[in-house]
Amino acid sequence: MKDELKMGFRSLIYRRKQYLSLFLVCMFGIGVSLFCLFAIMGMFSALEDKARIYYGGDLQFLGGYAMDQRVENTERLAPVFPEGSVIAERFDFDADYAAFYFEGTGVRQRVIKGVNFEKEHKLFSNFNYVEGSAEGLYGTNGILLSEPIANMLQAHCGDEITFMLRNTSGFINTLPLIVKGIFRDSSLFGMYTSYMDRELLCEAYGTSPVFCNRICIMLPDGTPEKKELEKYQSSLSEIFNMFRLVEDKNEFYNEALYSGVETYALIKLNANLEEIRIVIEAMKAIVTFIIIMLLIIIVTGVSSTFRVIAMKRINEIGIYKAIGMKRMKIYSMLLTETVLLITSGSIAGGAFSYLATKVLGHFDFSFIPAFDLFLVNGRVRGIVSVEFFFIISAAVLVTTLGAVMFAVRKSVSVTPCQALAVTE
Numbered sequence: 190m191k192d193e194l195k196m197g198f199r200s201l202i203y204r205r206k207q208y209l210s211l212f213l214v215c216m217f218g219i220g221v222s223l224f225c226l227f228a229i230m231g232m233f234s235a236l237e238d239k240a241r242i243y244y245g246g247d248l249q250f251l252g253g254y255a256m257d258q259r260v261e262n263t264e265r266l267a268p269v270f271p272e273g274s275v276i277a278e279r280f281d282f283d284a285d286y287a288a289f290y291f292e293g294t295g296v297r298q299r300v301i302k303g304v305n306f307e308k309e310h311k312l313f314s315n316f317n318y319v320e321g322s323a324e325g326l327y328g329t330n331g332i333l334l335s336e337p338i339a340n341m342l343q344a345h346c347g348d349e350i351t352f353m354l355r356n357t358s359g360f361i362n363t364l365p366l367i368v369k370g371i372f373r374d375s376s377l378f379g380m381y382t383s384y385m386d387r388e389l390l391c392e393a394y395g396t397s398p399v400f401c402n403r404i405c406i407m408l409p410d411g412t413p414e415k416k417e418l419e420k421y422q423s424s425l426s427e428i429f430n431m432f433r434l435v436e437d438k439n440e441f442y443n444e445a446l447y448s449g450v451e452t453y454a455l456i457k458l459n460a461n462l463e464e465i466r467i468v469i470e471a472m473k474a475i476v477t478f479i480i481i482m483l484l485i486i487i488v489t490g491v492s493s494t495f496r497v498i499a500m501k502r503i504n505e506i507g508i509y510k511a512i513g514m515k516r517m518k519i520y521s522m523l524l525t526e527t528v529l530l531i532t533s534g535s536i537a538g539g540a541f542s543y544l545a546t547k548v549l550g551h552f553d554f555s556f557i558p559a560f561d562l563f564l565v566n567g568r569v570r571g572i573v574s575v576e577f578f579f580i581i582s583a584a585v586l587v588t589t590l591g592a593v594m595f596a597v598r599k600s601v602s603v604t605p606c607q608a609l610a611v612t613e
Contacts, residue, residue, distance in 0.1 A: 207498060208530060211491050215534025215585070218487040220541030222480040222581055224571075227546045229476045231571040232563035233469070237412075237458065239562065242312060243378035244461050245279055245304075245405025247412050248421075252432070252453030255446060256402040263404055269424045273409035277308035278401035280387045282394060286355040289334075289366075289383075291342040298338075301354075303387030303401075312407060313384075317566060321346035321370035326386060331369035333384040339371045346371065352385075356395035364393045375555070376562040377465070412458060422455055429453040437463040465562070480581070487585055492592035495527065520594065527593045528586065535582035542578075546571035 241247065250266060252258060260278045267276055280303035288297045306313060306327040313323035319336050326333070332352070334344070344350055345368065352364040366385065374380065388398040413421070418434065425431050432445045432454040438461055441454040462469070554560055555567030563569070 207494075211494055211530055212534050212537070214490045215487055215531055216537040216541060218483040219535050219538030219581055219585060220545065222483045223539060223542035223578060224545045224549075225476045225479050226577055226581075227542060227571040227573050228549060228569055229472060230574065231546075231565075231569055232472070234572055235563050235565045235570060236462075236465075236469075238315075238565075239374065239376055239378045240458055240462060241407075242315065243382065244458060245277065245309065245403070246275065246312065246407030247458055248406040248408070248418075249438075249456040249461070250404040250406065250425075250453060251402075251438070251441065251456055252429075252446065252451070254451060257400045258402070258404070258453070260399055260401050265428055266404060266406070266425075269421055269428075270406060271409055275308060275311065275405075275407040277305045277405050277407075278387065279304055279403050279405055280391055280394075280396075280401050281403060282354070282390055284354070284381075288353050289338070289342060290351040290353060291344045291348060294342050296338055296341045297381075298383060299381035300383075301352075301390060302382060302384045303390035304384050305387055309405075309407075316370070316372040317374070319371045319373050321368070323370055323384075326369055328386060328388070329369075330364070330366050330389055331385070332366040333370040333372060334368055335375065335379050335382065336371055336373045337375045337380050338383070339368070344368050352393070354393060356393070358395060362393055362395075364389075373566065374561070376564075377559070378562070418455070418457060425453070425455060431455065435460055439463060484581075484585060484588070488588045488592050491527065491530070491589050492595070495523070495593045524590055524593060527590055531582070531586045531589055535578075535585065539578050539582075543573055546573055 250258075250262070253262075263276045263278055267274075270276065282301040282303065284298040284301050287301060288295050290296075304313075306323055310323070313326075313333075316323065316333070319339075323333060325331070332350070334342075339345070342350065348368045350366050350368060352366050354362055354364075356362045372379070387401065391398040391400075422431060422434055430450065430452050432441050432452050434455065434457075435441055436459070438454070438456045441456070445452040445454070550568050550570055552569075553567045554564055554569060561567065
């Protein structure tokens with residue numbers, strides 16, 4: 190094997206002009222494939238982080254009488270989940286008839302989230318604040334606004350705004366709020382969403398603070414695996430009347446939420462994203478198509494070029510056979526050249542994808558409508574994965590080796606007399 194390695198390396202150096210184009214095809218093919226993969230992973234990670242903040246963690250516990258359940262259920266849930274889990278009650282207010290007013294300017298809201306800031310301190314510390322923070326919000330009339338809403342109102346931290354809503358009795362109610370923090374998010378999950386103290390929101394809406402309409406669970410190890418989720422579901426079934434695990438939370442809403450029977454459901458984070466699942470699947474399909482096409486180009490290019498090179502080296506192969514070299518050793522030499530070529534191309538491609546991912550992170554894409562959902566501070570923060578580097582490189586190497594063996598089998602199979610009789 191040592192001899193084949195030496196011969197293969199010397200052959201690559203000697204024929205470097207012939208192999209340069211193959212090296213570049215391999216480098217850019219693998220580099221672009223990994224770059225697309227790293228970028229899409231970063232975009233999905235940004236989406237998941239925004240969804241985790243919006244939905245309050247990795248899991249949601251919904252149900253009860255319609256959407257109302259007692260806050261004390263947080264204590265009943267605690268033994269089911271791992272130590273260190275954050276289990277917090279929330280009151281999500283659908284702000285159809287709600288708006289903020291400041292110095293004559295009014296802005297409608299989509300959702301007002303009533304939060305226990307004391308329990309969810311860690312989650313809100315991850316917000317990207319332009320001004321202020323969530324420190325000290327628990328039990329106060331403070332509120333967190335998104336940057337676009339604050340800009341529309343021309344409000345800053347410390348300003349007092351008026352919150353107007355229609356309460357459970359159908360009357361208009363107003364409430365003074367102090368802007369305590371302004372966070373940078375103009376996505377589907379952030380722009381028309383604001384956060385305030387849950388008990389204060391319940392009081393303004395006219396509902397009892399002993400009830401909430403969801404309990405959010407943030408696990409210490411992040412999103413649970415399928416087996417863990419099933420274990421939690423099984424444990425909860427011993428305490429509550431549980432609905433089955435679903436991939437879309439609307440299944441629970443449509444079948445059980447308003448059935449008149451007190452039913453609960455454990456909703457994983459992805460089950461909340463059905464509205465944008467088509468976009469996610471489309472992005473995955475596009476990236477998969479790009480990677481497959483690039484891999485086909487690499488394999489086809491390397492194997493076809495090796496066929497030509499092997500035909501041109503027929504005299505060399507005849508000499509090897511004439512001095513007693515076995516067919517498998519000739520195969521080994523040619524395959525060693527392929528391994529060296531693909532390995533060097535993969536390493537160069539990995540370096541290219543890493544640099545391209547870092548460069549991409551310097552461009553601001555927040556001007557693209559609705560694209561902020563996948564951005565961090567307006568930028569694509571790609572995730573470099575060594576694991577995927579080895580997977581892509583191994584896939585290219587294995588398929589290329591098979592294609593090369595198939596391409597050069599005729600040249601290697603000739604007898605020494607036939608090979609030496611060929612003139613180029």
